[in-house]
Amino acid sequence: MTTAAKLPAEAAALPADLVQPLLEHAVAGGAPSVEVFAPATGRLVTELPQSSPGDIERAFATARAAQREWARRPVRERAAVLRRFHDIVLAEQDAILDIVQTETGKSRAHAFDEVGDVAVNARYYASVAEKLLATRKPRGVLPFLTQVDVRNRPKGVVAVISPWNYPLALAASDALPALVAGNAVVARPDNQTALTALWAIDAAVRAGLPRGLWQAVLGRGSVIGGEVIGRADYVDYTGSSATGRTIAQQAGELLIGYSLELGGKNPLLVLADADVSRAAKIAIRACFASAGQLCESMERIYVHEAVYDRFVAEFVANVRAIELGAELNYGSDMGSLTFQRQLDTVRAHVDDAVAKGATVLAGGRARPDLGPFFYEPTVLADVRPGMTVYREETFGPVVSIYRVASDEKAIEAANDTAYGLNASVWTKDVRRGREVAARINAGSVNVNEGFIAAWGSADAPSGGLGISGTGRRHGPEGLLKYTDTQTIAVQRVLPIAPLPGMSEELWAKTMTLYFNVMKTLRQK
Known part of the structure; x- marks a missing residue:
């Protein structure tokens, strides 16, 4: 028989002075609230406000306004917020571990996995963001005459739809690269574990993230999911393969990008x-x-x-x-x-x-x-x-x-x-x-x-094959997916066209010779 250690009944309660300030980060209240209970004991944790379509519209409007200013900040300033966030998560881990355990019922050792994940991702993206987002200067079609810049532009407002099983890791570690890339985030955490996501937002604001840049709307996915996706510029979802198919269909109709981490066997x-x-x-x-x-x-x-x-x-x-x-x-x-x-x-x-x-x-x-x-x-x-x-x-x-x-x-x-x-x-x-x-x-x-x-x-x-999903989190891919590339090409001195007095036939022969020379020299 498996041995066991019982959970004291009083351990499931979270103090009101911890919960109430977190709820202030939710753009919610326009729909009837729901009760959230601690899985380990069945005790009431909180009355959780829910978001109406009007709340969701307001959250996205605020996020878009905040994102325009945020995207103009130097990447190093955005990365500095992630470094301070890293420090807060580690310094205040006892508080967030209590919240994660209370909302999920998992053991503290398994809850700490989430603290470690968020700290590692915050540190990593703070360290690599400036390099990954730097303007790249690839070779132009005519060397020296064609100058090309490739820039990474933020998508805009990213919807992060996160599940209940890893509520800190999957809410924060997906939001952090989106934010440092210059986006705003509107999160839709699961109701069961919304306080964990709200704690992460609160910690980010205390780390220097502008208010309104990372917000949460609350409600069941079946109720507000379509409202959230319909306003987003990109969707990041973790959850079941069945729901992933639905989100992919919705995003496809809107012609917006998405990343899905789904089930596994x-x-x-x-x-x-x-x-x-x-x-x-x-x-x-x-x-x-x-x-x-x-x-x-x-x-x-x-x-x-x-x-x-x-x-x-x-x-x-x-x-x-x-x-x-x-x-x-x-x-x-x-x-x-x-x-x-x-x-x-x-x-x-x-x-x-x-x-x-x-x-x-x-x-x-x-x-x-x-x-x-x-x-x-x-x-x-x-x-x-x-x-x-x-x-x-x-x-x-x-x-x-x-x-x-x-x-x-x-x-x-x-x-x-x-x-x-x-x-x-x-x-x-x-x-x-x-x-x-x-x-x-x-x-x-x-x-x-x-x-x-x-x-x-x-x-x-990290990501899946088959019905386990599409897209990747972590690594350079986990940041660059939240950006669009823009190519700016400047042509100098000579046009890419026949010179005055040159026939189209001579132009074609000249360019053919040029293409062959570049191949012989093994040039890109």
Whole structure:
């Protein structure tokens, strides 16, 4: 049985003097408010105001006015705001960790992952923005005579539609590069975790960001999502593949750009020569961070038959040792699910698998004795096609484990999915690990890690293939997607046309000679 540490009932309450100032950053109140409850205890957190179409229109009008002035500021001034924001997030992490835990139910260690992510991204984009946004001077069609400047212009107002599972990381780390690129941001955080996003906005204002440049409108996506997208110049969305398709269609009709990070059914491969003990230990975090409510987390483990029995024994023992709880300290290993619907999905997937012949090696039970939505970390074996959990994303603390006869069979099985977000490969032969990783259809693959190595490397792009999405966050791509390039070409001295008295035929022959000479000289 999984051990547990109960959450004190009083720990779910956030002080009113913390909550009320945050709500002032929301452009909301024109629609009826909703109640938000703490998942770990069921206690009321706040009455959350909601945004009407008029509120949304006002937010975008304010953002557009603020953006025009912000875009004229030197990039180094914009980057300085990110550096101060970085310092505030780290210095005040106890406050934001309390908010994240209260709103999501996750453990404090998993909440800290979000603090680390935001700090790393703030530092990275503050460091590289000036270089990435600098005017580039490529070669003109006629060297010395044609002078070309390529500039990166901000899109305007970016809509950041962020989910509830990583409310700080996915609200702030997408907004920061948009802001430093010269844009304004209108955020639509999930109602359940809106206070986290509002805290980030408040911290940014205290770091020197002009008021009105980063705003939040509040409401269910099905109610206000279309209103937000319809006014935006670019859309950044993280969430389900089904909603991603809808957003892509809306953005396509408006001819605006979008970036989508969607679902995953991520595989972890334990090759024949893997360090089994290390893999069995690190796989715990890879599978059960934030109670498995992470697009990057592992839901499928393929283990070479030569090490299968040993890996399963050690992995299951580690899973059974996980301590459940969501007290506002570092006392628990895994927290609660966030919604009843997530608990219902987890139960349905596990119950369906068991009814069709799967074996529960660990977990498999809800824990209402700990809180409304707690569910034990669960390991399933004997999972086969026809079981819901075999192909569908669970998005909860459930992983299926499979015996494979060879590394080739593991690669084949890993790629047998419509998703392609993240993967993990375990081997002592790093060269072999890289070769296997290159054959897996996923936007990121970690060798001898679960997800943090790739995700935490802010200079490298992150995103999905297949129905896991399109576009990238992190890296230069994560900033430049929020800009449009503009080419300014100046022609000097001679025109790109026949000289006076030159026939069109002679002009064509002259240019043909020029093109061939440039090719011979290997010039661009």
